[in-house]
Amino acid sequence: MDQPASPLEAVRARIAASARIAGREPQAVRLVAISKTHPAEVITPLLAAGQRVFGENRVQEAQDKWPALREAFPDVELHLVGQLQSNKAEDAVALFDCIHGLDRPSLVTALGKAMDKAGRRVPCFVQVNIGAEEQKGGCPIAEVPALLASAREAGIPVVGLMCVPPAGIEAAPFFALLAKLAADNGLAQLSMGMSEDFETAVLLGATHVRVGSALFGARG
Numbered sequence: 001m002d003q004p005a006s007p008l009e010a011v012r013a014r015i016a017a018s019a020r021i022a023g024r025e026p027q028a029v030r031l032v033a034i035s036k037t038h039p040a041e042v043i044t045p046l047l048a049a050g051q052r053v054f055g056e057n058r059v060q061e062a063q064d065k066w067p068a069l070r071e072a073f074p075d076v077e078l079h080l081v082g083q084l085q086s087n088k089a090e091d092a093v094a095l096f097d098c099i100h101g102l103d104r105p106s107l108v109t110a111l112g113k114a115m116d117k118a119g120r121r122v123p124c125f126v127q128v129n130i131g132a133e134e135q136k137g138g139c140p141i142a143e144v145p146a147l148l149a150s151a152r153e154a155g156i157p158v159v160g161l162m163c164v165p166p167a168g169i170e171a172a173p174f175f176a177l178l179a180k181l182a183a184d185n186g187l188a189q190l191s192m193g194m195s196e197d198f199e200t201a202v203l204l205g206a207t208h209v210r211v212g213s214a215l216f217g218a219r220g
């Protein structure tokens with residue numbers, strides 16, 4: 001087999017191989033390139049290589065970096081991953097095409113209002129605290145149905161569930177649990193898997209993998 005020419009090609013090939021093992025189409029998995037902390041000059045080569053879906057975890061950083069990149073590549077799709085403060089909801093709705101961190105009633109209220117005001121419905125993932133970790137963001141498993149109901153009422157299009165499993169232990173059971181929760185709640189999409197475990201996530205049904213360091217190298 002030929003050596004992949006770039007980390008991007010290598011990650012794409014690994015996603016495709018895992019998808020095939022699971023009997024899934026490789027195109028059913030979206031690669032969200034997590035470019036947080038990386039400057040525009042590191043992102044541009046991926047854009048030039050055809051990557052169009054990117055993720056950032058801070059509204060302010062994305063506002064600084066992406067308007068100029070978007071001028072050059074208007075078909076970019078920008079995702080927000082991680083914690084979102086309610087007072088940044090309007091900025092997030094204006095800038096992002098997908099929000100992965102809907103995790104609490106106050107944010108449902110803020111995002112619902114922001115979407116009404118902007119006349120723009122941004123698809124969201126409900127983030128689940130899948131390992132019931134005290135310090136971690138995410139909706140407790142038991143509260144997912146109620147949060148989904150209130151999001152629906154607020155006019156927020158929830159497309160799936162998202163998780164970041166506990167660090168340092170096997171992620172597969174947590175991915176499987178998230179997949180079951182999504183199926184139980186009639187949700188088709190799963191945002192799960194990062195650089196360390198995206199192949200496992202694809203085997204277990206991920207529709208969005210969020211990959212940073214495997215594409216860009218370690219963050220400083």
Ligand SMILES: *Cc1c(COP(=O)(O)O)cnc(C)c1O
Nearest residue numbers: 034081082194195210211212213
């Ligand atoms: C940073 C981040 C990622 C990417 O992590 P890597 O290990 O660098 O692939 C994925 N998801 C979220 C929510 C993140 O904050």
